Amino acid sequence: MAYQNLISEIKENILYVTINREKALNALNKATLTELADVIAYADKTAEVRGVILTGAGEKAFVAGADIKEFADYTGEQGEGLAREGQINVFDAIENSTKPFIAAINGFALGGGLELAMACHMRVASETAKLGLPEVTLGLIPGYGGTQRLTQLVGKGKAIELITTAGMVTASEALKIGLVNHTVAQADLMVKAEEILNLIKQRAPLAVAAAIKSINASVNEGNGFEIEIAEFGKCFETKDFKEGVSAFIDKRKAFFKGN
Structure with a gap:
């Protein structure tokens, strides 16, 4: 650029x-x-x-x-x-x-x-x-x-x-x-x-984005708790969540792809 x-x-x-x-x-x-x-x-x-x-x-x-x-x-x-x-x-x-x-x-x-x-x-x-x-x-x-x-x-x-x-x-x-x-x-x-x-960079990209959005909502939105709840739910639909849980159970490092 x-x-x-x-x-x-x-x-x-x-x-x-x-x-x-x-x-x-x-x-x-x-x-x-x-x-x-x-x-x-x-x-x-x-x-x-x-x-x-x-x-x-x-x-x-x-x-x-x-x-x-x-x-x-x-x-x-x-x-x-x-x-x-x-x-x-x-x-x-x-x-x-x-x-x-x-x-x-x-x-x-x-x-x-x-x-x-x-x-x-x-x-x-x-x-x-x-x-x-x-x-x-x-x-x-x-x-x-x-x-x-x-x-x-x-x-x-x-x-x-x-x-x-x-x-x-x-x-x-x-x-x-x-x-x-x-x-x-x-x-x-x-x-x-x-x-x-x-x-x-070692963390799940979609979870990082969801965390930033939720934290911003704590000061910029009427009810940050609702944003957090919604973003928490969305994380369950990601492949990164499945990878993170698998890695935890298998006692290995997680490899997140941002999906």
Whole structure:
């Protein structure tokens, strides 16, 4: 897949996506968001892809925010359209993907960058990373799900503090408050992300997808328990379930095919 603002490649069933605008601190402009929407859709429909690692080029920034110059003169209606389109095509698309996404946060994750990381199912941060939602310093609020996902991850009080003060947190603080899953040395960032996905790759793909859907429903649906019950039932109809049970009884490793 050839993109202008992304580097993407599949290795051993993992799709590596790098936002490649290092000179602009990997800021999200319209073109980059369009390419992200495309690569997310590709990941979801491609059986070869078992998981995705999303990161930024260089060591300074994962994504330092949105490209402010592009929307500096927007009207309220245009701003609402910008947020809605981005949420549907990129941020919600990541969260609702059947493939697990891991954000490998290699530096600053600010504004839209932190929102992108929070849309991913898991986050691994370099020890030097700094994270925050500084939109109120521009007279804005987070527009790509930041107010919602930050609250889900760290709780209402901490979310209000971080957003209204526009404060940044270090990787170690982000770990303490539940904003990231792991912190590691910069050199070990991709290794840790790969380690997690390599474990997931050993599990039943349809069950992984069902688990993600059910967990998302716990915060995004009226009754997540009903989604869980329905997805649990569907698993019984899969060949992977039969394989998993057989392997357990035979005391052997299961070989799942995603069907």
